[in-house]
Amino acid sequence: MNLSQIELLRVLQETGLNLSKAAEKMHVVQSAVSRQLQLFEEELGSPLFERKGKKLVALTPLGQRVMDEVSAINQAKLNIQAIAADYLDSNHGTIHIATTHTQAKYFLPAPIRRFREKYPGVRIYMVQTSPEQLIAQLHEHKADIAICTEKVEDDAELITQHCYEWHHAAVMPKGHPLCEGELSCERLAAFPILTYSFGFTGRSNIESAFKAAGLELDIILAAADTDVIKTYVRLGMGIGLIAGMAYDAFADQDLVARDLSHLIPRSITKIAYLKQNYLPLYSQHFIDELLVAAKERTQLS
Amino acid sequence: MNLSQIELLRVLQETGLNLSKAAEKMHVVQSAVSRQLQLFEEELGSPLFERKGKKLVALTPLGQRVMDEVSAINQAKLNIQAIAADYLDSNHGTIHIATTHTQAKYFLPAPIRRFREKYPGVRIYMVQTSPEQLIAQLHEHKADIAICTEKVEDDAELITQHCYEWHHAAVMPKGHPLCEGELSCERLAAFPILTYSFGFTGRSNIESAFKAAGLELDIILAAADTDVIKTYVRLGMGIGLIAGMAYDAFADQDLVARDLSHLIPRSITKIAYLKQNYLPLYSQHFIDELLVAAKERTQLS
């Protein structure tokens, strides 16, 4: 057993058990990885993969168990490298952030700007995905830190930190009937609604609020990001239900935003990362910066 | 980075950072490990060991962090091998049990006999140590399963299972004044006491019982095992406070045992093993056997 065999198994998973692609990723010829796999299976005494003809089509039960350990080894290997790199120079490196459009546009700019001033040598990569993909990004080592509102919890391999709480707001063109008077679920439900797609940005809280009131929403647009919603609100298509922080008092002067904290349960945005994954010092400072920004935001509102 | 370098680091810890001894353990010449260590440190960019002259004297802060990951890799490597071996033949292998004299002599014989009938191909190794060493044995991979009464808990890397509960008993020669009448802490404390060493077999429960009663025990013998205690009780040196199950109605006919469950809090014997450590099927069956024996014992009493 050696580390390149372990690496091979990891890459094989990534490539859908394709030896040729795995060879390419590892910068060796295909015959080499073929033989390494044979040697490893021989050493263990039984096959790790189900084969159909010569093709690898699935993991054997043994293979599945072994894969868990392979992940552990791979994680530890990455950690050693990260720890050493961090120790050599804790001002340079990379952070991969996975997050959603709303966070990327309305929350992250401030903390990221401040972080970049302190750590100009750290490259920040942002991956923007759907909330349900965020955690997967962590597990696949495509992201170090995920910032998300829905779908976290109950993952023993994850550490999650409370970041900040926010409420939804209703946005509408100036002069709309809902600009005046007390807002209620009933009044809102009387208009066509534009809001987030399922699983995005607290959508589930919107659902639960109106379901509790026994109301059916007429959702005529479900978008992944706020800008699309605002665009169609401007066209007079209906009421937009968006995250409160996504209303920009300056850029959105032509729209009216009304707080819905009394109608829709608060949403909680969290920071998540893998428990087993070593985060360099600067990443920890990045998280600190997020928490500072979160605190500022809560004091503001 | 490769697995033998990782292995080297592990062995270096075992040998007290002695390169020569590490080389010997790894069946290679000393110069080889010296160079491998250099290469690895070079790859990481900074030293893993503090050196005094040429000698390795301590881990650097980097080294300490790296060592944690090294342990993880080593554990995963062992797991892969164990899983594969288990998959090939789940009826052969080894179990290393770490336990104390009392468990080894008075509890384990029955479950081990039954287990051996079912799994004649499994070699059972027993390491008998002091309770405080038991957990260390697990961490050092010198034992797979620890069976112990004191000093477990609050170790996140451990899984502990409740095994059985038992009480202490007082043993004395026939005809001793304490053979008759109600037993109390006061009556016991009036005699010289022979019992377990600190940290052994529920000794702490004995302490707390008498401390609660405001009594000082005159402990004239503190032994690690029950047989020594019984031997000196037979010589008339005093009252023996031993684990109830350590009294053998047949072999100890010349002694009188009196239950102390109303005076001394119950002791709990637990099974512990490393969370990260893969236990072969037969080991899991061995634990089942322990639990069966534990149940039988509690029904008896």
Added chain:
DNA sequence: TAAGGTTACGGCGATCGTAACGATC
């Protein structure tokens, strides 16, 4: 001077690449 560690160098073997072949869609 014994024990622990480093450096230099030659030899051997593990692993790679080339290449030809086999199978499956």
Added chain:
DNA sequence: GATCGTTACGATCGCCGTAACCTTA
């Protein structure tokens, strides 16, 4: 015939062992 995997074989590079040397208790 294109994709995917295996087998055979020569070449190379990494790693080991020998051996001489350095350093400190």
